[in-house]
Amino acid sequence: MQPILVVTEQKITAPGKLNPASLEAVAAAQDLAQRLGAKVAAVLLEARDSGLAAELAARKLDRLYHLLHPALASYSPDVWVQSLVQLITHVQPSLVLLPHTYQVRDFAPQLATRMGAGLVTDVTAFHTDSGHAVFLRPMFQGKWSAEVEFASPSGAPGDLPGFVTLQIGAFRADQALAGDSPAPIEAVPVSPDPSRLAAGEIFQEAKQAVDLSQAPIIVSVGRGIKEPKNLDLIRELATALGAELAASRPICDAGWLPMDRQIGSSGQTVAPKLYLAIGISGAIQHLVGMKGSRTIVAINKDPEAPIFEVADYGVVGNLFEVVPALLAALKATP
Amino acid sequence: MKILVCLKQVPAKDAPLKLDPQAAWIRDDVSYEVNEPDAFALETALRLKEAQGGEVVALTLGPARAAQVLREALAKGADRALHLEGADAHLLDPFAAAEAITRAIAGESFDLILTGLQSDDGGYGQTGVIVAELLGAPHATIIMHIEPAGEKRIRVKRELEGGNFQFVEMPTPAVLTIQSGINRLRYATLMGIKQAKNKPLARTTLEELGVSPSLNRQRLRRLFLPTKSKGTTLIPGTPKEQAAILLEHLRNDARVL
Numbered sequence: 001m002q003p004i005l006v007v008t009e010q011k012i013t014a015p016g017k018l019n020p021a022s023l024e025a026v027a028a029a030q031d032l033a034q035r036l037g038a039k040v041a042a043v044l045l046e047a048r049d050s051g052l053a054a055e056l057a058a059r060k061l062d063r064l065y066h067l068l069h070p071a072l073a074s075y076s077p078d079v080w081v082q083s084l085v086q087l088i089t090h091v092q093p094s095l096v097l098l099p100h101t102y103q104v105r106d107f108a109p110q111l112a113t114r115m116g117a118g119l120v121t122d123v124t125a126f127h128t129d130s131g132h133a134v135f136l137r138p139m140f141q142g143k144w145s146a147e148v149e150f151a152s153p154s155g156a157p158g159d160l161p162g163f164v165t166l167q168i169g170a171f172r173a174d175q176a177l178a179g180d181s182p183a184p185i186e187a188v189p190v191s192p193d194p195s196r197l198a199a200g201e202i203f204q205e206a207k208q209a210v211d212l213s214q215a216p217i218i219v220s221v222g223r224g225i226k227e228p229k230n231l232d233l234i235r236e237l238a239t240a241l242g243a244e245l246a247a248s249r250p251i252c253d254a255g256w257l258p259m260d261r262q263i264g265s266s267g268q269t270v271a272p273k274l275y276l277a278i279g280i281s282g283a284i285q286h287l288v289g290m291k292g293s294r295t296i297v298a299i300n301k302d303p304e305a306p307i308f309e310v311a312d313y314g315v316v317g318n319l320f321e322v323v324p325a326l327l328a329a330l331k332a333t334p
Numbered sequence: 335m336k337i338l339v340c341l342k343q344v345p346a347k348d349a350p351l352k353l354d355p356q357a358a359w360i361r362d363d364v365s366y367e368v369n370e371p372d373a374f375a376l377e378t379a380l381r382l383k384e385a386q387g388g389e390v391v392a393l394t395l396g397p398a399r400a401a402q403v404l405r406e407a408l409a410k411g412a413d414r415a416l417h418l419e420g421a422d423a424h425l426l427d428p429f430a431a432a433e434a435i436t437r438a439i440a441g442e443s444f445d446l447i448l449t450g451l452q453s454d455d456g457g458y459g460q461t462g463v464i465v466a467e468l469l470g471a472p473h474a475t476i477i478m479h480i481e482p483a484g485e486k487r488i489r490v491k492r493e494l495e496g497g498n499f500q501f502v503e504m505p506t507p508a509v510l511t512i513q514s515g516i517n518r519l520r521y522a523t524l525m526g527i528k529q530a531k532n533k534p535l536a537r538t539t540l541e542e543l544g545v546s547p548s549l550n551r552q553r554l555r556r557l558f559l560p561t562k563s564k565g566t567t568l569i570p571g572t573p574k575e576q577a578a579i580l581l582e583h584l585r586n587d588a589r590v591l
């Protein structure tokens with residue numbers, strides 16, 4: 001079995017530091033490799049040696065490929081794809097595992113297609129069947145799971161690799177095994193053409209006015225609220241509970257609440273002692289921002305809504321009935 | 335600017351989905367709507383055309399019912415539409431779907447191709463980027479703003495994780511995947527709906543394009559309901575009873591109030 005290759009990523013705002021999702025991918029690869037009888041290699045792309053290669057080589061890896069080139073100083077899909085094609089052609093992995101970050105979303109479909117191979121995205125789990133991998137991934141916004149395999153599963157040298165992106169948080173970084181001795185680091189020369197894209201600095205929009213990360217209780221509202229005028233109901237509940245108000249992305253996109261109250265992958269990450277999700281379906285991009293909360297309550301009229309998978313307490317019902325009842329009960333027994 | 339917008343018809347957000355055991359897919363008897371970010375992609379295209387001039391072409395790949403998203407796009411202001419029709423379009427993986435789109439537009443030269451960043455049903459997040467690769471065009475994903483940047487160049491704002499952004503400049507033709515919320519959607523006007531009836535809607539079949547699931551690079555084995563990993567306490571009763579029981583739990587079991 002050819003090795004499984006993990007493509008690591010650095011923090012976009014702190015180059016030289018590993019994006020922890022990379023270690024989730026290493027952990028997943030180690031697990032899968034054991035089931036398939038394969039070895040795990042990883043690759044790091046950077047402009048100059050930041051010391052990260054040595055840090056990564058401490059993991060239980062068969063080899064760490066170190067791609068060093070000045071063009072790797074800042075991300076461009078053109079440069080990443082060309083560099084990785086050169087590496088993958090050299091390594092001939094059976095599978096290539098990548099964390100499902102925004103950066104990977106940007107280049108992985110291009111990379112797989114350029115290699116003539118397939119890409120399975122947002123994988124949450126896997127098992128093996130007759131010696132090849134079968135992957136689980138959400139479909140229909142997490143309402144269903146799908147079992148997926150590559151049309152031509154590979155494993156032998158010369159076969160096409162299968163490309164897989166792993167949902168953030170689905171595998172545990174702290175389970176990435178350390179090696180008994182440092183893995184050999186192989187510097188691989190790459191020669192990407194200049195990028196067609198010119199990228200500017202990474203920036204944040206206007207500074208965030210509210211920091212929800214310290215709030216002990218958060219009442220969060222989603223599209224189930226239907227109209228902005230109905231938000232008063234949720235405000236009232238937040239006041240009654242001494243809670244901060246937050247929202248899913250569509251509420252902030254529509255301008256019904258300010259952006260700095262958005263929870264999720266493109267908003268804030270919170271872990272209060274109590275998080276009430278009202279009329280929120282529980283898309284993965286929302287869940288990553290709140291699933292660390294100590295107690296989660298979901299109020300949703302759809303019993304199949306994925307939010308119930310992370311909720312400690314689930315109220316299946318119409319929020320326009322449940323929330324007023326909750327307010328009345330809070331008033332009756334303050 | 336000549337702009338192509340890819341619009342996918344997907345089950346409506348609150349449609350109750352049931353499995354069709356024969357098809358290993360969901361049952362077709364639900365209501366459908368246009369994939370949310372695709373609606374924003376269309377809006378983006380219409381605004382670019384209004385500012386710069388040019389043409390907006392709407393494309394969908396799907397069964398006969400998918401033509402609805404094209405009629406809506408025409409009513410909102412698209413100039414013409416392309417329907418790549420196939421009863422089993424849902425069986426195509428994102429590579430095969432991208433092949434179909436690319437083959438259908440061979441011979442046309444678009445300055446911009448806009449797709450949504452991902453589909454609500456498949457959730458692949460791949461089709462637009464693969465189209466770019468098949469065309470040999472540059473691309474950028476999760477776009478929150480587009481502006482011209484001189485002759486045959488554009489400048490776009492990419493959304494990154496955790497509230498970060500980045501501007502990227504590139505030559506056209508280019509492919510961009512649009513994020514929901516990039517702008518505010520318009521409604522079709524009565525006038526628009528009337529005019530749409532006279533706008534061209536061309537139809538090609540997947541067969542004519544030579545596209546079938548045999549091009550797929552991944553295979554869907556089965557769909558199933560996710561197993562609940564967390565022991566969620568479901569609270570029974572009328573809303574009033576639910577409220578009382580919930581408060582009781584939060585106060586005495588979870589001790590968070």
Ligand SMILES: Cc1cc2nc3c(=O)[nH]c(=O)nc-3n(C[C@H](O)[C@H](O)[C@H](O)COP(=O)(O)OP(=O)(O)OC[C@H]3O[C@@H](n4cnc5c(N)ncnc54)[C@H](O)[C@@H]3O)c2cc1C
Pocket residue numbers: 221222223224225247248249250251262263264265266267268278279280281282283284285286289299300301302305317318319320347348451452476
């Ligand atoms: C790259 C990317 C980044 C993203 N970042 C974020 C992010 O940071 N944060 C975020 O939240 N989302 C984010 N999203 C969007 C995310 O995928 C979902 O689209 C979004 O979270 C859905 O919001 P919602 O749950 O409010 O709406 P919907 O999914 O429309 O859900 C509404 C829910 O309300 C329920 N409901 C309706 N009426 C009632 C009623 N009367 N009573 C009770 N319940 C009712 C429905 O059953 C449904 O479950 C991102 C998406 C992408 C692709």
Ligand SMILES: Nc1ncnc2c1ncn2[C@@H]1O[C@H](COP(=O)(O)O)[C@@H](O)[C@H]1O
Pocket residue numbers: 340341342343369371372393394395396423428431448449450451452453454456457458459460461462
């Ligand atoms: N069947 C289709 N018809 C039209 N556009 C599509 C289709 N499939 C995918 N797309 C476009 O590609 C984007 C990404 O889809 P996906 O790769 O399935 O997540 C969608 O938002 C659409 O803009």
